[in-house]
Amino acid sequence: MTEQTVDYEKEEHAWDKSYSRGDNNILYPKDEVLRFMSKYIIKRTHSLYGGMQNTVLNIKSPDDFPLDIKGLDFGCGIGRNVIYMGELGIKGYGIDVSSTAIALANSFSSSFVQKDLIEADNVNFLKMNPGEEIPFRNSYFDFSVCDGVLDSMSHEMTKQCFGEIFRVTDRYIYFSVIGSESHTSGNFVGEEVVTTPQHEENTIQNYFDIDKINDLLSPYRQNIMELHIQKETKEYAKQEVETVVSGFNPNKHSRFHVTIEKY
């Protein structure tokens, strides 16, 4: 599949329909996002000189809160990661191409705000068109997360979006993408349109192996101080698994979790 053959308007509508059906309506972050946040963003260690230290800002004592950290969730869906950032006192920004997802994100987050669980300023959602520049200056965000998004588009679009995420992030990036073993063939590196009349119908799945990830990162390597690529592989018993996505392998699933620290 080439960039020219992808109809972005159709893609956008496919995501709108998907959210209207209730796909991806999950309100709490994935374990790996929580781990990334806890390891790199809100980690507090007791320093030799007393007090607390935070890895993003140098927080020396609990009195130094509230934090002035800005986080981006690219492809935020209904806003679960932004709501979590808000709960931590981080100024969260979610961006997505689906206006249905953005409407849901605004509605879910406002119920947290109304209950005084989150400050209104800390949950911000923005709809953008596929492939548009992220409307923030270079290094505006202290960190970015992008969970299951760079594998939900054509690879040309993945490269464009990753470049933008890299540009607007000052220090830490987490992203996850689906692995080639998740495909029904057992090993497929490439893109295809989801065709089953169910979960994420008519959206694109872009399957990765380690070489494809390294290729995506290669133009940025000189600006990467630390890189962790973790491969998660799960094997299922056939009878316990429902095949929800065409091309999804019911026996095996793999996903890459990538953490980057920029210079």
Ligand SMILES: C[S@@+](CC[C@H](N)C(=O)[O-])C[C@H]1O[C@@H](n2cnc3c(N)ncnc32)[C@H](O)[C@@H]1O
């Ligand atoms: C599988 S969902 C994941 C949603 C969210 N990250 C989560 O973990 O709940 C993929 C998301 O990517 C968004 N998306 C697809 N193409 C995009 C693009 N070019 N730019 C920004 N978001 C995009 C979709 O609208 C959808 O919300």
